[in-house]
Amino acid sequence: MESPLTDDPPVLEARGVTKRFAGVTALDNVNFELRAGESLALMGENGAGKSTLIKVLTGVYQPDEGEIRLGGAVVTFARPLDAQKAGVSTIYQEVNLVPLMSVAQNIYIGREPRTRLGLIDFKRMYADARALLDTYGIDVDVRRPLRSLALGVQQMVALARAVSINAKVVIMDEPTSSLEAREVETLFSVIGLLRQQGIAIVYVSHRMDEIYRVCDRATVLRDGKVVHVGALDALPRMELVSLMLGRTIESSDRGGVTAFGSDNTSDAPPVLVAEDLSRRHQIDGIDITIKPGEVVGLGGLLGSGRSETLKAMAGVMQLDRGSVQIDGKTVRSGSVPAAIRAGIVMLPEDRKAEGIVPGLSVRDNIVLAALPRLSKAGFSSRRNQDAVVDVFMKRLHIKASGPDQIVSELSGGNQQKVMIARWLAMSPKVLLLDEPTRGIDVGAKAEVQALIDELAGEGLAIVLVSSEVEEVVEGSGRVIVLRDGEVETVLTGAQVDEEHLLAALAGDAGEAAEDPRTHDAQTDADAPTSVTDSRGERA
Amino acid sequence: MTILESEAGPATARQIGRERIAAIVQSYGAAIVLVILLVFGSIAFPTFLSVSNFTNIATQSSFLMIIAVGMTFVILTGGIDLSVGSVYALGGVLAAYGSAWGLFGAFALPLVVCGLIGVLQGALVAYGKMAPFIVTLAGLLGVRGLVLAVTDGGSATPLIADRAVVFLGQGDVLGLRLPVFFALAAVVIGSILLSRSRGGQAVLAVGGSESAATLMGLPVARVTFTVYVISGLCAGLAGTLNAAYSSSGVPTVGVGLELSAISAVVIGGTLLSGGRGNLIGTLAGVLLLTVIQNLINQVGSLTSSVQAVVSGTFLAIVVIIQTVLSRTQRL
Numbered sequence: 001m002e003s004p005l006t007d008d009p010p011v012l013e014a015r016g017v018t019k020r021f022a023g024v025t026a027l028d029n030v031n032f033e034l035r036a037g038e039s040l041a042l043m044g045e046n047g048a049g050k051s052t053l054i055k056v057l058t059g060v061y062q063p064d065e066g067e068i069r070l071g072g073a074v075v076t077f078a079r080p081l082d083a084q085k086a087g088v089s090t091i092y093q094e095v096n097l098v099p100l101m102s103v104a105q106n107i108y109i110g111r112e113p114r115t116r117l118g119l120i121d122f123k124r125m126y127a128d129a130r131a132l133l134d135t136y137g138i139d140v141d142v143r144r145p146l147r148s149l150a151l152g153v154q155q156m157v158a159l160a161r162a163v164s165i166n167a168k169v170v171i172m173d174e175p176t177s178s179l180e181a182r183e184v185e186t187l188f189s190v191i192g193l194l195r196q197q198g199i200a201i202v203y204v205s206h207r208m209d210e211i212y213r214v215c216d217r218a219t220v221l222r223d224g225k226v227v228h229v230g231a232l233d234a235l236p237r238m239e240l241v242s243l244m245l246g247r248t249i250e251s252s253d254r255g256g257v258t259a260f261g262s263d264n265t266s267d268a269p270p271v272l273v274a275e276d277l278s279r280r281h282q283i284d285g286i287d288i289t290i291k292p293g294e295v296v297g298l299g300g301l302l303g304s305g306r307s308e309t310l311k312a313m314a315g316v317m318q319l320d321r322g323s324v325q326i327d328g329k330t331v332r333s334g335s336v337p338a339a340i341r342a343g344i345v346m347l348p349e350d351r352k353a354e355g356i357v358p359g360l361s362v363r364d365n366i367v368l369a370a371l372p373r374l375s376k377a378g379f380s381s382r383r384n385q386d387a388v389v390d391v392f393m394k395r396l397h398i399k400a401s402g403p404d405q406i407v408s409e410l411s412g413g414n415q416q417k418v419m420i421a422r423w424l425a426m427s428p429k430v431l432l433l434d435e436p437t438r439g440i441d442v443g444a445k446a447e448v449q450a451l452i453d454e455l456a457g458e459g460l461a462i463v464l465v466s467s468e469v470e471e472v473v474e475g476s477g478r479v480i481v482l483r484d485g486e487v488e489t490v491l492t493g494a495q496v497d498e499e500h501l502l503a504a505l506a507g508d509a510g511e512a513a514e515d516p517r518t519h520d521a522q523t524d525a526d527a528p529t530s531v532t533d534s535r536g537e538r539a
Numbered sequence: 540m541t542i543l544e545s546e547a548g549p550a551t552a553r554q555i556g557r558e559r560i561a562a563i564v565q566s567y568g569a570a571i572v573l574v575i576l577l578v579f580g581s582i583a584f585p586t587f588l589s590v591s592n593f594t595n596i597a598t599q600s601s602f603l604m605i606i607a608v609g610m611t612f613v614i615l616t617g618g619i620d621l622s623v624g625s626v627y628a629l630g631g632v633l634a635a636y637g638s639a640w641g642l643f644g645a646f647a648l649p650l651v652v653c654g655l656i657g658v659l660q661g662a663l664v665a666y667g668k669m670a671p672f673i674v675t676l677a678g679l680l681g682v683r684g685l686v687l688a689v690t691d692g693g694s695a696t697p698l699i700a701d702r703a704v705v706f707l708g709q710g711d712v713l714g715l716r717l718p719v720f721f722a723l724a725a726v727v728i729g730s731i732l733l734s735r736s737r738g739g740q741a742v743l744a745v746g747g748s749e750s751a752a753t754l755m756g757l758p759v760a761r762v763t764f765t766v767y768v769i770s771g772l773c774a775g776l777a778g779t780l781n782a783a784y785s786s787s788g789v790p791t792v793g794v795g796l797e798l799s800a801i802s803a804v805v806i807g808g809t810l811l812s813g814g815r816g817n818l819i820g821t822l823a824g825v826l827l828l829t830v831i832q833n834l835i836n837q838v839g840s841l842t843s844s845v846q847a848v849v850s851g852t853f854l855a856i857v858v859i860i861q862t863v864l865s866r867t868q869r870l
Binding site: 080081085086090092096097098099100101105109110114118119120148161374495 | 558708731734735736737740741743747748750751752754755756757814815825
């Protein structure tokens with residue numbers, strides 16, 4: 001699988017590419033190189049700049065600085081079509097084909113074979129499509145509408161289309177995220193065929209097993225910069241994860257970095273018991289138990305199912321299997337009101353889109369969820385509201401000119417506190433926090449972290465999701481590590497440190513030698529998508 | 540390492556079968572209902588089944604049909620064109636004025652102006668990224684105003700004296716009026732364009748998934764722009780032929796005609812969200828609307844308000860059936 005090291009220029013190259021959006025630097029002087037016939041992993045966490053780089057390489061965005069070279073020559077892709085014509089194709093996470101049109105139409109649209117009269121030659125189009133798909137071992141009726149096919153087959157059709165446009169480079173963005181295990185195998189064999197033809201692959205995935213199986217080299221991005229380029233053989237998983245997260249193993253002393261304090265553990269019976277939470281392609285058989293006053297961290301890389309697990313417990317996401325119990329009573333799944341009544345509330349990841357109502361005042365935002373219980377016959381007295389609002393503004397130190405200030409005028413940290421106040425006003429038993437400190441300044445961050453501690457001290461059970469390793473490690477008494485939608489391992493007691501967490505995130509049992517809990521069974525290449533659902537249709 | 544479609548479970552196969560039947564009914568439902576109504580009408584009303592009544596239906600349908608061809612293209616991209624009724628009236632009035640310069644003037648003047656209206660609306664929708672509903676609603680109001688402006692506030696009805704122009708509207712071949720042949724030509728040419736040309740496929744792709752069409756490198760904006768120009772030209776042509784047929788450009792025609800055209804297209808099985816449909820369905824939809832009107836007239840005793848209730852109810856039923864069929868196919 002070693003890529004041929006020749007003096008030929010790279011097929012695709014980015015030199016010193018910088019891209020800014022409204023003052024935010026998404027790509028900072030990025031150099032990127034792809035050689036013919038190789039398979040390169042493009043790695044990075046959320047916001048690292050992976051998708052921006054892909055978009056620059058495929059003509060969706062124009063770089064602010066730097067240049068793109070194709071086969072050594074400088075090129076400018078004004079539109080995705082230019083990139084496609086030049087031989088750079090992209091397969092997106094969600095299949096980007098027209099579901100209502102036939103397989104053959106989808107492959108050849110825009111370049112249909114034509115008769116001498118200039119009309120489309122359907123006979124030839126169908127024959128060509130059949131021949132093309134045959135070469136990849138895909139046997140489907142090419143006249144069938146695409147939407148009637150399984151998602152994996154649709155993905156293959158997209159791939160066939162990309163390759164048939166004389167592709168030199170195929171960029172795959174999370175191609176396996178919705179495929180069954182068997183379909184993944186087909187995809188991998190097709191990738192092998194493409195590489196034999198000298199086509200270079202850029203492979204983006206959060207699944208470590210796939211990366212190490214399919215790719216030769218990796219380019220790792222973090223905060224818009226390239227932090228590592230090199231062969232995967234020489235890069236242990238643990239190191240790769242450290243690079244992505246920007247944490248070195250040496251710096252993993254405990255304490256001091258965040259405002260988290262002591263652990264609260266009690267012998268009380270668990271307040272929340274979630275069992276076998278499963279949803280096709282997202283999470284599979286996740287169990288969580290929390291006692292009052294406990295902070296449980298939910299670790300995992302992007303795409304590991306962290307947010308999905310929270311959403312499942314909060315009733316936002318419909319479950320295929322599994323149950324959530326509060327104090328022994330089962331909560332109706334897939335219903336937010338039922339979850340709130342039972343005492344489970346969630347602080348969503350995207351504060352702006354899913355949390356605050358920006359145009360409303362601090363008061364209105366705080367009492368929003370509590371309105372039904374503050375109301376009599378549909379009317380709610382201002383005095384009742386003000387009493388609640390006053391308590392929480394003082395208690396959470398919300399810095400606002402008053403309850404009437406519009407919430408969008410507050411800083412990110414104070415907005416987050418308003419959100420927390422909204423849910424505390426519901427007197428919850430379980431608080432689910434998804435990235436509670438993202439996008440807020442250092443001071444506010446410490447305040448929010450201290451608040452989490454304080455709330456746990458008062459007996460609230462808290463589930464904490466954070467992509468910051470130190471926040472999870474220092475904030476939680478116990479960390480459930482998810483990988484590919486399953487529980488990889490549970491870190492307890494002394495194991496709750498950065499080293500163990502990084503090892504678990506990498507899913508690399510060998511690296512965490514002293515950890516008795518990391519089991520070998522999880523490290524084989526068994527993809528998590530082997531959900532037993534024979535209905536091969538779109539999710 | 541082969542993916543066989545037969546690997547899909549039996550439940551899926553049954554589901555696909557059901558979807559296929561629903562798709563067929565959706566595409567040909569209008570034609571089926573049309574045949575039923577024709578049979579019913581022929582049995583119930585002795586005056587219905589006659590050559591003269593049928594040629595009447597054909598003539599009455601022809602103008603709406605031409606408009607509906609353009610509307611089908613627009614709706615297939617997921618858009619809408621509310622301006623066609625007003626453009627139709629403008630086309631008629633301009634044809635009457637233009638007939639002073641003979642046959643050429645009678646066609647060139649309305650087609651150029653109505654084409655330009657299509658260009659303007661298409662540019663705003665496709666390149667200005669504005670909502671087609673609003674753009675063409677402005678067109679509906681603005682063009683109607685234009686019609687009134689060129690006819691002294693609607694009081695003038697320019698007449699057509701040129702005999703060649705009048706012949707194109709009134710002359711008959713094989714017992715059918717010439718506009719009927721224009722309408723058939725529009726259906727045939729439109730069908731070939733839609734199903735056998737790259738542009739037509741692009742129209743279906745844009746309506747089926749605009750983001751996919753963009754990522755596949757199709758000229759989405761140009762396709763969107765073009766369908767509004769086609770729609771403007773179709774409405775202008777229909778107006779011209781109608782003026783020739785009535786040998787005058789009546790400024791008040793075509794009010795609410797856009798709704799008839801949209802109804803006909805949707806009844807004909809074209810998805811209002813775009814991406815699927817065909818002109819044969821639209822043809823059936825137009826004929827269905829005309830036949831319903833004709834049957835109501837056959838009863839004779841119905842007041843115009845009752846007529847409206849009857850045809851409105853019928854439309855509602857058809858739309859409900861179409862929606863159910865769409866759901867069956869999980870569109």
